[in-house]
Amino acid sequence: MSTAPTTEVLYALTVAKSPARPSPEDVLKKSHHAKSGFRNPWESFRDMDSKDIMQMMILRRLNGKANSPDTTPPTVTVRKPEFLPSRETPKLRATWLGHACYYVEFPSGLRVLFDPVFEARCGPCCGPYSLGPKRYTEPPCQIKDIPVIDVVVISHNHYDHLSYPTVSEIAKRHPNCHFFAPLGNKSWFHSSGIKNVTEMDWWDERDIAMSPKEGKQPQVEPVGEASAAAEIKARISCLPCQHITARTPFDKYKTLWASWAIESGGSKVYFAGDSGYRAVDELPEGEDDWDPKYNFPICPAFEQVGEFRGPFDLGLIPIGAYAPRHIFSPAHSDPHDAVRIFKDTKCKKALGMHWGTWVLTEEDVLEPPKKLKEALKKHDLAENGVFDVCDIGESREF
Numbered sequence: 001m002s003t004a005p006t007t008e009v010l011y012a013l014t015v016a017k018s019p020a021r022p023s024p025e026d027v028l029k030k031s032h033h034a035k036s037g038f039r040n041p042w043e044s045f046r047d048m049d050s051k052d053i054m055q056m057m058i059l060r061r062l063n064g065k066a067n068s069p070d071t072t073p074p075t076v077t078v079r080k081p082e083f084l085p086s087r088e089t090p091k092l093r094a095t096w097l098g099h100a101c102y103y104v105e106f107p108s109g110l111r112v113l114f115d116p117v118f119e120a121r122c123g124p125c126c127g128p129y130s131l132g133p134k135r136y137t138e139p140p141c142q143i144k145d146i147p148v149i150d151v152v153v154i155s156h157n158h159y160d161h162l163s164y165p166t167v168s169e170i171a172k173r174h175p176n177c178h179f180f181a182p183l184g185n186k187s188w189f190h191s192s193g194i195k196n197v198t199e200m201d202w203w204d205e206r207d208i209a210m211s212p213k214e215g216k217q218p219q220v221e222p223v224g225e226a227s228a229a230a231e232i233k234a235r236i237s238c239l240p241c242q243h244i245t246a247r248t249p250f251d252k253y254k255t256l257w258a259s260w261a262i263e264s265g266g267s268k269v270y271f272a273g274d275s276g277y278r279a280v281d282e283l284p285e286g287e288d289d290w291d292p293k294y295n296f297p298i299c300p301a302f303e304q305v306g307e308f309r310g311p312f313d314l315g316l317i318p319i320g321a322y323a324p325r326h327i328f329s330p331a332h333s334d335p336h337d338a339v340r341i342f343k344d345t346k347c348k349k350a351l352g353m354h355w356g357t358w359v360l361t362e363e364d365v366l367e368p369p370k371k372l373k374e375a376l377k378k379h380d381l382a383e384n385g386v387f388d389v390c391d392i393g394e395s396r397e398f
């Protein structure tokens, strides 16, 4: 690592529409736009009412069919993350901060935080009055420990992905930080006091340019190459995925959900957000839903992402919150679906996410990484070094 400047250079960030690139033919039809809100325009999705889901889950509990995951420690290892001391990064570097939150350090110097939620509970209302489930693993650090945040990317508005206390603290600590969210979320950010926000539709792209702010150079004269605070450029793409949105009982599908790609300094990262891959019916216990006799339709969006925006150096792909499958498969991938997403989107490497933090569903808390190994084996992929899981707070380089 080179000699790092001791004081951070401040950057001014601008966002501009990108020149059009080839996109799938069906994009212009906007088939995911509905009368008042959005929809999943594929056979691979099955809509379910949240009241019905709740009822089915309660019934499973009463019938003794439900599994109650044991969260007694030790579960997932949590370690203190080590962030780079400067913007200089020889390699692409990703740090898992729990659930769907990743901090990515690009070789260009760009620093991106995906789906940050640092609260103990994920649900409506804040603090001790929050209604959501409580973490069984601690956050590996606090927001104040993250030295630089240029861009925050939000996949959708569910409480385990978008938190008011978290984004407002980030905006206060990093006033130049820019937030990207799918269509329909801008007004929420504005009413939360955050003005630096761009909302985007699937296949929309923006060019980000960051130039060192004049007159805001560090007081301490930095030494060596790190002092050459050059312009940082990136392209961000809002891409499809299969999910649902709501923050209240009255706003289902009113805002869009998305996966995202960011290219910067020659590195390409795909963040799959929260997504299902195909809706699976209720099957007899122990049946393999990938058995060819079932042939449940798959979501075609991931192959399009791979074809038009791939390949990616790194995919951040959800592997948890999937059981029971007939209830959660329309909106959440399991590790077998995740490996298909990995292949469809043409990721060279991947890290798992959306597990290890809150109990949202019935699978045992340490089951997702075990199932991921099974899925990798089934697809003739190495069990280590291709699509890995890491400790919370751990960084990996690519």
Ligand SMILES: [Zn+2]
Pocket (backbone or CB within 6 Å): 156, 158, 161, 243, 244, 274
């Ligand atoms: Zn969600």
